[in-house]
Each structure stands twice: as C-alpha cells, then as structure tokens.
Amino acid sequence: MNLLETRRSIRKYTEQKLTDEQIEKLLRAAMSAPSGRNVRPWHFVVLSDRKVLDGIPVFAPNTAPLKGAPAAVVVCGDLNKDVGLWVQDCSCATQNLLLAAHSMGLGGVWLNIYPNEEKMAKMREHLGMPEHIAPFCVVAVGYPAEERPQIDRYNPELVHYDRW
Numbered sequence: 001m002n003l004l005e006t007r008r009s010i011r012k013y014t015e016q017k018l019t020d021e022q023i024e025k026l027l028r029a030a031m032s033a034p035s036g037r038n039v040r041p042w043h044f045v046v047l048s049d050r051k052v053l054d055g056i057p058v059f060a061p062n063t064a065p066l067k068g069a070p071a072a073v074v075v076c077g078d079l080n081k082d083v084g085l086w087v088q089d090c091s092c093a094t095q096n097l098l099l100a101a102h103s104m105g106l107g108g109v110w111l112n113i114y115p116n117e118e119k120m121a122k123m124r125e126h127l128g129m130p131e132h133i134a135p136f137c138v139v140a141v142g143y144p145a146e147e148r149p150q151i152d153r154y155n156p157e158l159v160h161y162d163r164w
Contacts (some may be wrong), residue, residue: 003103005036006150010107011065013142017048018071022104026073028142029100033092036085042093045127047138052126056138059122063111069140073097074113074127078133087114091134107144112137135136 027044035041047053053066066072075094077086093112101108113119113135123135 001128003099005152005160007102008143008148008150009109010108010144010146011068011140011150012070012145013065013107013140014136014145015070016143017039018106018142023071023073024073024123025026029047030073030075030093030097033096035089035090035092037083039083039085039090040082041078041083041086042090043076043078043133045076045129047072047074055126056123059126060111060113060116063113063138063140065109065111065140066138066144068142070142072141073139075130075136075139077114077133077136079134086134087136090114094137094139095143101141102109103140105143106141108139108141110137110139130141141148 008111023046030042030044031040048071053069054074056066057063075090075097077090079086098108098110114125114137120135123129124133129135
C-alpha cells in the first residue's frame with residue numbers, strides 16, 4: 001500500500017541517465033499488466049535522444065516535462081490487435097510502469113496524447129509510426145529533482161455498497 005499511496009507525478013528530473021537494465025525493468029512491469037482477453041495490444045517506444053524528446057512539446061504542449069527528462073516511454077496501442085480494449089490495456093500498462101519507476105526510486109509522469117487526434121497524428125509522424133499504431137501517452141521518467149508530499153485521496157463519499 002505504501003508504494004501506491006506515495007507515488008506522485010514527478011515533472012522535474014536530474015540529468016542522471018537511466019541504465020538499459022532500468023528501462024528493461026520498466027518495460028517488463030508495463031508488459032505484466034492485465035489485458036482483456038490477454039490480447040496485449042501494446043507497443044512501447046523508448047526515447048532518450050534529446051532532439052526527439054524536445055520535439056514532442058512543440059506539438060503537444062502538455063508534454064513539457066519531457067524537456068527535462070532523461071528518458072521517456074511512449075505507450076501505444078496496436079489497432080490491428082484491438083478487441084475494443086486497447087485504451088484500458090494501455091492504461092494498465094502505463095500504471096504498472098509508473099509504479100515500477102516509483103519502486104525503483106525514479107519519478108515519472110503520465111502525459112496524454114490520446115484521444116487528441118491531432119497530437120496522435122503528429123506523434124506518429126515524429127516517431128515514424130505506422131498508421132495502425134495509436135500513441136496513447138508518453139511517460140517521462142528519471143531521477144526526481146523534486147519531492148511531492150503524499151496525499152490521502154480516499155473519499156468514503158465515493159463508495160457505495162450493494163446499491164447506489
């Protein structure tokens with residue numbers, strides 16, 4: 001529970017690079033996510049090239065934390081494998097990746113691309129993705145250069161038992 005309750009979105013990072021082993025652990029965590037009908041319609045694009053990272057906020061301003069991140073992972077859905085659940089599956093994979101990063105002493109933040117069709121098209125172009133790949137989000141990841149306090153988000157008013 002501590003891992004879940006202390007994970008926060010980190011938007012500022014040190015310049016320290018991630019190792020290949022750290023990136024693989026993050027991807028293993030993402031690919032361990034539940035998937036409807038076990039289709040696993042995801043693909044992941046690992047980014048560490050400064051020009052590639054810095055180019056994304058040009059067409060997706062909400063991704064500004066990429067400018068300071070040493071790495072990022074673009075979580076994508078393969079529409080050729082879709083059984084109507086790719087968004088849920090990619091969401092689960094993204095959450096696993098964020099929790100794994102936190103467990104490793106890293107910080108991360110989920111930066112939406114989907115459902116904005118313009119951002120999705122520009123991301124496809126920027127990364128040379130085929131048309132059947134849907135860029136879902138970008139997760140900036142690195143060593144935190146900020147601390148965010150834990151927040152208790154439990155709200156019993158949102159809980160209903162047996163009926164609404």
